[in-house]
Every structure is written in structure tokens, then in C-alpha cells.
Amino acid sequence: MAREEIQFKKIDKTLAPQVTFSKRRREIFKKAKELSVLCDADVALIIFSSTGKLFDFASSSMKKILEKHDLHKWNIEKLEQPSLDLQLDEDRNCSKLSTEVVERSHQLRCKRGEELQELSIEELQKFERSLEIELSNVRKIKDEKIMKEINQLKHKGLELMEENEHLELQVEMSKDHKTTVASDSENIVEDDGEEGQSSKSVTNALNSKDSDHSYTSLKLG
Numbered sequence: 465m466a467r468e469e470i471q472f473k474k475i476d477k478t479l480a481p482q483v484t485f486s487k488r489r490r491e492i493f494k495k496a497k498e499l500s501v502l503c504d505a506d507v508a509l510i511i512f513s514s515t516g517k518l519f520d521f522a523s524s525s526m527k528k529i530l531e532k533h534d535l536h537k538w539n540i541e542k543l544e545q546p547s548l549d550l551q552l553d554e555d556r557n558c559s560k561l562s563t564e565v566v567e568r569s570h571q572l573r574c575k576r577g578e579e580l581q582e583l584s585i586e587e588l589q590k591f592e593r594s595l596e597i598e599l600s601n602v603r604k605i606k607d608e609k610i611m612k613e614i615n616q617l618k619h620k621g622l623e624l625m626e627e628n629e630h631l632e633l634q635v636e637m638s639k640d641h642k643t644t645v646a647s648d649s650e651n652i653v654e655d656d657g658e659e660g661q662s663s664k665s666v667t668n669a670l671n672s673k674d675s676d677h678s679y680t681s682l683k684l685g
Contacts, residue, residue, distance in 0.1 A: 481514070485513060485514075489511060489519055492509065492511075493509065493519075493521045496509050496521055496523070497521070497523070500523035505523070506523055506524055506528075506529050506532070507521070507522070507523040507529075508520070508521065508522045508523070508526055508529040508530065508533075509521040509522075574591060575595070
């Protein structure tokens with residue numbers, strides 16, 4: 465069977481609380497000493513009785529243990545403090561961003577021509593000046609882009625003209641080369657014709673000479 469939990473309550477009798485206090489105090493000090501010996505732990509106990517009397521126990525030096533406790537507590541507070549500051553900074557940033565979003569949304573609606581009736585004359589004049597400045601910037605950027613495209617087209621046109629001139633020069637060189645080849649061929653043909661006529665003349669002369677020689681021989685005979 466499970467053990468029933470004992471309900472603790474204040475002792476109303478006159479002498480019983482003091483006896484119980486002394487008994488339980490000795491037990492707690494005994495357990496604290498056992499814990500320090502078995503686990504090699506620094507243990508410190510401070511007890512004030514109902515009459516204000518101090519009872520304490522320390523496994524080593526009470527002062528050193530208390531200093532260690534204070535240092536540990538201070539380190540924890542120091543580690544937690546940046547988190548709190550960071551949270552506060554985040555809250556401020558969120559609030560600032562929310563306000564900026566509301567203002568930007570209002571300006572955007574005004575640029576679309578909405579909620580203009582809610583603006584005063586000074587706000588309308590200020591809004592008009594801001595629109596003129598933005599329009600001037602838009603026109604400036606547009607002109608810069610147009611000039612950039614024009615310069616790019618001019619550069620591309622010059623490149624095309626240079627390429628056309630190069631191609632025309634290649635065509636002219638090709639034509640000159642063909643003309644030269646044709647002229648050389650005609651010269652070779654003419655030279656061959658002249659050589660043929662010369663050979664024919666020599667042959668005719670030899671044939672005539674042979675005929676004369678035959679005629680002479682026939683006459684003598």
C-alpha cells in the first residue's frame with residue numbers, strides 16, 4: 465500500500481514547538497553534513513528560530529560559501545539584464561516600424577489621390593512640392609536612360625559601318641584577284657597561238673625547201 469502523505473501544520477502547544485525545532489534542526493544539520501561528505505559539495509545552512517536565535521552550518525567556510533552565492537547571483541542577473549534590454553530595444557523598434565508603416569501607407573494613398581480631403585493647405589503644398597521633386601527625379605532618370613540607349617545605338621551603328629566597309633574591301637580584293645587570273649590565262653593562250661604559228665612557218669619552209677630540192681634533182685636527171 466502507498467504511504468499516506470503526512471499533513472504538516474503549526475504546533476500549538478507551548479513546549480512542543482521548541483522540542484520539535486531542536487530535534488529537526490539537528491537532523492537537518494546531520495543531513496547537510498552527510499551531503500557535503502558524500503557528494504563533495506559546499507553546503508551552508510542558516511536557520512533563525514521563532515525567538516530570533518541564529519543557527520548555522522557550513523561544510524567549509526560560511527563566508528566563502530556566501531561570497532560564492534552572491535557572485536553566482538550577480539552573474540545570473542548580469543546575464544539576464546541584456547535579454548531585458550534587448551527586449552526593450554525590440555519593442556521600441558517594433559513601435560517605430562509600426563508608426564513608419566502607417567505614415568508610408570498614408571502617403572501612398574495620398575499619391576493615389578485618396579484621403580486628400582483630410583489634408584490641410586500646408587500639408588497639400590508640402591505634398592505638392594514632394595511630388596514635383598519626385599517627378600523631376602523620374603524625368604532625370606528617364607533622360608539618362610534614353611541618352612544611354614542612343615549612345616549604344618550609335619556605337620552599334622559605327623560597328624556595323626566598319627563591318628560593311630571591311631566586307632566591301634574583301635569583295636573588291638576578290639574581284640581584282642579574279643581579273644588578274646583571267647588576264648594571265650589570256651596571255652598564256654596568246655603565247656601558245658604564236659608558238660603554233662611559228663612551228664607551222666618552219667614546217668612550211670622546210671617543205672618548200674624539200675620541194676625545190678626535188679625539182680632540182682628531177683631537172684638534173
